Amino acid sequence: MNSTKKATLSFSDGTPSIDFPIYEGTVGPEVIDIRKLYGQTGRFTFDPGFMSTAACDSKITYIDGDKGELLYRGYPIEQLAQNCDYLETCHLLLYGELPNRAQQKDFEFRVTRHTMVHEQMTRFFQGFRRDAHPMAILVGCVGALSAFYHDSLDINDPEHRRISAIRLIAKMPTLVAMAYKYSNGQPFMYPQNKLSYSANFMRMMFGTPCEDYEVNDVLVRALDRILILHADHEQNASTSTVRLAGSSGANPFACIAAGIATLWGPAHGGANEACLQMLDQIHAQGGIAKIGEFISQVKDKNSGVKLMGFGHRVYKNYDPRAKLMRETCYEVLGELGLNNDPLFALSMKLEQIALEDDYFVSRKLYPNVDFYSGIVQKALGIPTSMFTCIFALARTVGWIAQWNEMISDPEQKIGRPRQLFVGSTRRDVKPIDQR
Numbered sequence: 001m002n003s004t005k006k007a008t009l010s011f012s013d014g015t016p017s018i019d020f021p022i023y024e025g026t027v028g029p030e031v032i033d034i035r036k037l038y039g040q041t042g043r044f045t046f047d048p049g050f051m052s053t054a055a056c057d058s059k060i061t062y063i064d065g066d067k068g069e070l071l072y073r074g075y076p077i078e079q080l081a082q083n084c085d086y087l088e089t090c091h092l093l094l095y096g097e098l099p100n101r102a103q104q105k106d107f108e109f110r111v112t113r114h115t116m117v118h119e120q121m122t123r124f125f126q127g128f129r130r131d132a133h134p135m136a137i138l139v140g141c142v143g144a145l146s147a148f149y150h151d152s153l154d155i156n157d158p159e160h161r162r163i164s165a166i167r168l169i170a171k172m173p174t175l176v177a178m179a180y181k182y183s184n185g186q187p188f189m190y191p192q193n194k195l196s197y198s199a200n201f202m203r204m205m206f207g208t209p210c211e212d213y214e215v216n217d218v219l220v221r222a223l224d225r226i227l228i229l230h231a232d233h234e235q236n237a238s239t240s241t242v243r244l245a246g247s248s249g250a251n252p253f254a255c256i257a258a259g260i261a262t263l264w265g266p267a268h269g270g271a272n273e274a275c276l277q278m279l280d281q282i283h284a285q286g287g288i289a290k291i292g293e294f295i296s297q298v299k300d301k302n303s304g305v306k307l308m309g310f311g312h313r314v315y316k317n318y319d320p321r322a323k324l325m326r327e328t329c330y331e332v333l334g335e336l337g338l339n340n341d342p343l344f345a346l347s348m349k350l351e352q353i354a355l356e357d358d359y360f361v362s363r364k365l366y367p368n369v370d371f372y373s374g375i376v377q378k379a380l381g382i383p384t385s386m387f388t389c390i391f392a393l394a395r396t397v398g399w400i401a402q403w404n405e406m407i408s409d410p411e412q413k414i415g416r417p418r419q420l421f422v423g424s425t426r427r428d429v430k431p432i433d434q435r
């Protein structure tokens with residue numbers, strides 16, 4: 001990267017000032033390259049939570065949090081959600097361009113050829129308790145894939161990386177559906193490759209060997225949209241985890257397992273599960289009549305209660321994915337004759353009240369994608385405990401595209417943050433009876 005712009009850092013203690021190059025992206029904030037700061041001054045920057053730190057350059061996803069804009073490889077999420085399916089979106093994220101008809105056919109063929117998991121994988125499932133959280137199962141089983149595919153673990157070989165990417169995208173629906181079937185005691189369903197990616201997943205989730213599974217196009221389209229909306233979101237916690245794990249040279253299956261573990265947290269992918277639990281709780285306590293009381297709790301800092309599905313580190317405007325998800329929510333509830341769903345009514349009222357309340361307005365807290373995705377998933381018949389697994393399934397392509405971008409970068413280095421040490425200085429160990 002070349003730069004003519006510079007930033008000058010001056011010090012109040014007489015240390016000579018120092019210039020740093022400033023780089024411009026194609027869009028978005030400029031960055032100050034501080035890589036030489038420590039070498040030249042012996043000082044680090046301090047940025048817990050990475051509030052002001054760009055850890056990489058990337059061509060994949062761009063978010064303008066103030067405008068509420070999300071672009072995959074330059075394309076607005078609204079256009080992708082309306083005109084493309086999930087596998088076209090995967091092609092775009094992985095290879096940089098939407099596929100033409102021939103490329104689409106080829107990509108679908110390559111993905112569907114890899115949808116089965118090794119039969120021995122079923123034994124892994126049997127090692128889990130039936131009441132295990134499906135995310136616990138998923139972390140374990142995705143990590144375990146690295147024990148099965150020794151032929152694609154050389155991360156320096158682009159062909160190995162290409163096959164691993166396809167394997168992960170193809171096998172995630174199978175593993176997620178297996179985690180669900182394991183929890184309810186039904187037999188695992190083998191993939192049906194003539195179905196679309198999302199229809200196949202729904203069949204593996206809800207079909208049984210006893211009956212033919214009827215594909216409902218409206219519901220399949222809704223699931224496909226959930227997958228598109230969650231496919232990538234630039235350098236969020238789980239993606240940064242995948243990049244950090246990958247920076248050490250770890251294999252892609254291990255890296256994606258690390259991403260799944262990070263996604264599980266309630267401040268990240270676990271929020272849709274937490275959001276639906278919140279709606280259930282308000283509903284059980286009296287529904288719309290109790291919203292005022294609930295909002296007062298949220299505003300009381302000592303209560304520890306948050307309005308789940310609201311707020312975002314990057315979006316300081318309406319999350320564009322939330323708008324699309326609300327639209328999908330209408331479609332799905334209409335299709336299933338659930339227009340009077342009390343949780344949907346509750347969420348619409350909560351949203352309306354929060355958007356008018358100064359607490360939320362002054363902090364720029366708007367609904368995020370999880371505010372409506374839980375209701376859609378519930379209507380599709382997906383149990384709450386599976387929500388984050390669906391998110392993980394969708395995000396796998398983003399993780400793998402970001403991982404691949406990092407490995408292909410000749411300037412890539414192992415990630416190694418530094419610290420401000422505030423603990424004890426050197427001291428000597430005393431014999432145990434003198435401590």
Ligand code: CMC
Binds near residue numbers: 308368
């Ligand atoms: N309910 C009530 N207050 C909130 C909320 C909320 N959902 N979110 C933020 N705030 C308050 C927060 O208490 C703080 O107030 P103050 O300035 O008085 O201390 C202010 O808003 C700024 O919040 P923050 O915690 O500094 O913001 P952040 O950027 O660190 O956190 C967040 C972002 C997503 C972790 C947070 O908004 C949150 O916990 N939201 C609920 C969980 C959720 O819905 N997460 C899903 C995110 S979208 C899916 C994904 O991409 O993973």
